[in-house]
Amino acid sequence: MNPVKIGICGLGTVGKGTFDVLTRNGEEIAGRAGCNIVVSHIGARRGADISGVNVSTDIFAVADDPEIHILVELIGGTTVAKDLVLQAIANGKHIVTANKALIAEHGNEIFAAASEKGVSVAFEAAVAGGIPIIKAIREGLSANRIEWLAGIINGTGNFILTEMREKGRDFDDVLKEAQELGYAEADPTFDVEGIDAAHKLVILASIAFGIPLQFDKAYTEGITKISTEDVEYAEQLGYRIKHLGVARKNGKGVELRVHPTMIPEKRLIANVNGVMNAVLVKGDAVGPTLYYGAGAGAEPTASAVVADIVDVARTLSAEPKHRVPYLAFQNDAMNDTPILPIDEVETAYYLRMSAEDKPGVLSEVAQILSNAGISIEAIIQKEPAEGQDHVSLIILTSRAIEKNLDQATDSIEALDSIAGEVTRIRVESLAG
Numbered sequence: 001m002n003p004v005k006i007g008i009c010g011l012g013t014v015g016k017g018t019f020d021v022l023t024r025n026g027e028e029i030a031g032r033a034g035c036n037i038v039v040s041h042i043g044a045r046r047g048a049d050i051s052g053v054n055v056s057t058d059i060f061a062v063a064d065d066p067e068i069h070i071l072v073e074l075i076g077g078t079t080v081a082k083d084l085v086l087q088a089i090a091n092g093k094h095i096v097t098a099n100k101a102l103i104a105e106h107g108n109e110i111f112a113a114a115s116e117k118g119v120s121v122a123f124e125a126a127v128a129g130g131i132p133i134i135k136a137i138r139e140g141l142s143a144n145r146i147e148w149l150a151g152i153i154n155g156t157g158n159f160i161l162t163e164m165r166e167k168g169r170d171f172d173d174v175l176k177e178a179q180e181l182g183y184a185e186a187d188p189t190f191d192v193e194g195i196d197a198a199h200k201l202v203i204l205a206s207i208a209f210g211i212p213l214q215f216d217k218a219y220t221e222g223i224t225k226i227s228t229e230d231v232e233y234a235e236q237l238g239y240r241i242k243h244l245g246v247a248r249k250n251g252k253g254v255e256l257r258v259h260p261t262m263i264p265e266k267r268l269i270a271n272v273n274g275v276m277n278a279v280l281v282k283g284d285a286v287g288p289t290l291y292y293g294a295g296a297g298a299e300p301t302a303s304a305v306v307a308d309i310v311d312v313a314r315t316l317s318a319e320p321k322h323r324v325p326y327l328a329f330q331n332d333a334m335n336d337t338p339i340l341p342i343d344e345v346e347t348a349y350y351l352r353m354s355a356e357d358k359p360g361v362l363s364e365v366a367q368i369l370s371n372a373g374i375s376i377e378a379i380i381q382k383e384p385a386e387g388q389d390h391v392s393l394i395i396l397t398s399r400a401i402e403k404n405l406d407q408a409t410d411s412i413e414a415l416d417s418i419a420g421e422v423t424r425i426r427v428e429s430l431a432g
């Protein structure tokens with residue numbers, strides 16, 4: 001199969017991230033797409049020096065390039081971006097975009113043009129950055145009637161509310177920090193007034209309920225009026241204040257609203273903090289499902305952009321084996337990648353043992369672990385119960401290779417001062 005050639009317009013945060021991910025993971029991506037994906041043209045108005053890639057300062061040259069199958073629009077905004085996308089569609093190109101404002105405000109017109117030309121428009125990155133929420137609703141939940149969805153879909157707003165709650169800081173103070181950290185734009189209106197969240201909600205509702213994009217009908221209320229007092233009272237009542245986008249279908253129609261919302265603190269989504277995003281989707285068959293991850297950033301967003309490129313490339317090279325990556329990997333070395341036996345796996349460990357209640361036992365155990373290159377992160381030593389000469393000794397270790405831990409536990413179990421077997425539970429931080 002010939003390579004699928006793409007043109008990227010806009011080499012800013014997401015454009016660079018997309019180029020980097022495509023370059024770094026080219027082999028895996030080709031395996032999943034069933035063909036090589038080649039960046040053959042970049043539109044960057046200030047130019048760029050990238051060897052082997054045609055770079056144009058006029059981004060419309062990419063839309064007119066007869067070599068390009070897919071145009072990836074990453075310039076943002078609703079004016080030039082709209083003209084660019086419509087021109088590319090008119091030239092028969094498929095479109096991948098991360099631009100929520102463009103899709104929410106002009107999606108109907110763009111989809112109509114694409115449908116007439118028989119090309120696709122993919123926009124996974126436009127909602128909740130790296131979380132594949134559009135695919136989850138459209139494909140994973142395709143059996144369901146979606147009853148409602150609710151999302152924390154603006155990271156800046158969530159960062160501000162989280163800081164207000166955790167540190168008692170006021171809105172203006174946190175907004176200033178968010179701007180310094182690069183989370184919020186110099187003009188933060190889109191984030192704090194809920195416009196950005198409304199763009200995303202309108203797109204989600206369109207996918208979930210099969211309705212046209214109706215941004216002008218969404219109710220949009222920001223977080224600027226939330227005070228630290230409200231945050232504290234909510235806390236005392238067992239609630240958290242989150243800036244939610246809610247879309248709900250009832251017998252009369254579809255609710256489409258973005259506003260600060262109190263949620264019981266025990267709900268998982270109430271505990272989504274900082275710049276992270278999460279979307280809860282309730283399907284009639286599956287029940288509630290929750291999707292969580294990074295809602296912005298160069299590579300999380302690129303992750304969604306590249307997934308869309310792969311999807312479009314698959315339709316261009318529609319062969320069943322391309323749904324099964326190992327059949328399509330061109331590199332046999334990857335097919336032969338071994339599955340590691342458990343004794344080569346590395347994790348941290350919780351160890352519990354029954355130790356004689358006498359001086360020196362802990363140092364014997366510590367010495368054995370240290371000889372195996374395993375350090376101790378935490379220890380709990382229980383007082384012996386009345387009339388007992390053994391105590392529970394609990395140790396949390398650093399990460400270690402399982403076979404080293406096996407040898408160490410064999411030696412620990414061989415100690416006269418240790419009774420019975422050492423109980424072990426593998427520990428995964430699952431962070432990052």
Ligand SMILES: NC(=O)c1ccc[n+]([C@@H]2O[C@H](COP(=O)([O-])OP(=O)(O)OC[C@H]3O[C@@H](n4cnc5c(N)ncnc54)[C@H](OP(=O)(O)O)[C@@H]3O)[C@@H](O)[C@H]2O)c1
Nearest residue numbers: 010011012013014015045074075076080098099296297301
């Ligand atoms: N950043 C994120 O985390 C994130 C997450 C999800 C979705 N998105 C969406 O992704 C898109 C790109 O965002 P970004 O953060 O990558 O923006 P960015 O860093 O500002 O990059 C935009 C790039 O497009 C270029 N550009 C802008 N207007 C142009 C025009 N009229 N003609 C030619 N080039 C133009 C800019 O060139 P100059 O450098 O010359 O200005 C810049 O290189 C937006 O639609 C955004 O909403 C971003």
